[in-house]
Amino acid sequence: MPSDSAPKIDGARLWERLMALARIGATGRGGVDRQALTDNDAAAWRQLIQWSVIHKLRAERDDAGNFFLTLPGTDPSLPPVLIGSHLDTQTTGGMFDGAFGVLAALECASAIADAGIRPPRTLTVVAWMNQTGSRFAPGMMGSAVFAGARRLVDIRAVSDAARVTVGAALDKRQGAVPLPDRPIGFPFAAYIEAHIEQATILEAANLPIGIVTGIQGKKTWRVDIRGAEGDAGTAAMATRRDAVATMALLISALYGEVAIADPAVKFTVGRVTVDPNAPAIVAGRASFTIDLRHPDHAVLKRLGAKVEMLCKMLARPCAVRLERLDNAPPMAFDARLLDWIESVAEAAGHGSMRLLSAAGHDARYMARLAPSAMIFIPCRGGISHAETEWAEPAHVTAGAEVLLGSVLPLLTS
């Protein structure tokens, strides 16, 4: 029942909704498989629409598959405040990645609606399409299109492993959950995203709130090694051009030289392919991916140059070709918004610290359009994108409270 008083986060309701949402795509081992634009993802939309009916939120979508629940303000001329995150997960994802940010945002809108107040500025809850990139690579598709960083026509052409395109999946979604359209990239006043930290800084500091100052930079490559096939039993070692031998040397050198440059470096070779990949054949081709991240732009550039130099230096007797993929510089969130969120956390009695996000988030793209920020809460052991992902109910409530406290004044200004 709405009551005329200060809006207040209902921690129990938020937790219940988190647990209920986790049942949509539940893996049966504590995790969630709710990939972008699947039937499970559509069921999540329907569940959110059902919850928001009582609060009279307006459900909409845009052509990029982004989902909006809006609490209209009294002055439609004011651009809305946007809060949210994503609903899609990895195949063996957890209950909190993305879901926490969307449901904390919904709880803010619910709390304001329940309080019976109607601020001048509109509040819009958003769930961005395909943040994880698990089904359609790369991720952050919906927010990238919303921000004009990628074109709708390009993401529509991307296929999943079953050769279903984003375009076909988007069209199917509009049939499955028909909603009114919003234009892609409509104006908004500010964006705040609440999220689990996915690292252990807050846990180690025993603090419930992280004020996210920015997102570390990221460079990725695909490295292709071309050698010569040969017979494992007869080809003389001295004249071999063994793609696996060169690959192993390269990866080993990169881990040794780049990965340990300083404690802030993140360096990962996550995917490796070998051809023909037969035990008794000297491999003629091999390839691997490099994922390099760092919060400092200058260091990231320097390490990136080192990666490329090492790949060239250690190529012999094979030929090595580097293909640059991502090249996202470190980014910083809005300084005034961060100060404001910090003061809100302090006033609410929630201990906080400033930290950098190691992972990419949709907020990266929103920051191009309007003042943006992120609020982190701890997750156990820093584990995320895994079925054992866990956040404490008290931290979930605290995160939502700081989000509400940060949003409310923006709605009246």
Next chain:
Amino acid sequence: MPSDSAPKIDGARLWERLMALARIGATGRGGVDRQALTDNDAAAWRQLIQWSVIHKLRAERDDAGNFFLTLPGTDPSLPPVLIGSHLDTQTTGGMFDGAFGVLAALECASAIADAGIRPPRTLTVVAWMNQTGSRFAPGMMGSAVFAGARRLVDIRAVSDAARVTVGAALDKRQGAVPLPDRPIGFPFAAYIEAHIEQATILEAANLPIGIVTGIQGKKTWRVDIRGAEGDAGTAAMATRRDAVATMALLISALYGEVAIADPAVKFTVGRVTVDPNAPAIVAGRASFTIDLRHPDHAVLKRLGAKVEMLCKMLARPCAVRLERLDNAPPMAFDARLLDWIESVAEAAGHGSMRLLSAAGHDARYMARLAPSAMIFIPCRGGISHAETEWAEPAHVTAGAEVLLGSVLPLLTS
């Protein structure tokens, strides 16, 4: 037309048959794809049966899918001389590996039949089932079962990539090319296999004939690395257990420490797998194969111990498990047979040298049962198991002539 004279190799006929056989499974790029127990392999059987009809050879098979063409002797109580090789190839194999040995053997039988002589001892041409191991791993299946080194029931259970078992493929073959049965492992007096060298020793020495003294020893392993999955963007480097990082270090150290121990070592990591093999996820698991060969038993043992020691030493922070697969000691062929073949080559005016086989051959198993030997001819650049595999017509003829000269006296003794 049979004529009563000394049997003589018809080099032109042998070469024509080689080229005709190469059309069965031709890749269109000079190579052959005629994997074990496929339709192409069945077509090769039919082609050989067709060629041997005029020579009145008896076509038979055994339950292990080995194929026999027999020129009966006058004294059925004498165990036959067995000569041959294999008809199966890799997916991008060549025209000579295996095929040369089988067709040279068929040419010997054809020449004896054409000459109108009938020696007391039976001569049997054999094509062993699945020598390459390309479709069903590991190879030398037919000869291993024939020699009692593996059980028929075990090889029947082996599956190819499409989950077709050897058993199903064997049963299908008997339907496609129905032939009378021979018992597995019937007695024989001697085995001689002609084959391309698959290395460059003869080419470098400019000699057409290699008297193969033995086969180098071989040890193979599967190495499994267990680390912990993590997020590429957030997991701190210091606490990661990155299976790819450990694998790269291990392979790199093995190539550095084992592969260059002496010029006779052959060391290959040919197959690598990573799990989940995603660019933005620190790999939790990885595995790779090791193929180590050496002609000296003591060195092979010492290097094998070094492989296992390095895998244990460099495992941290992951856990490494080694599974021993093959462990074939170096083997030597029959000394008297080698002397005899050498004298035959000399008498025929074909320059020869003694050498060791770097690759495994079915003759390894036959040597357990009766005096056995191998005759090598050069192949261009040592290239084998590849579409560019090539042997000179003059060398093909020379190899068949030495085979015939070696076999003839055995048939009368």
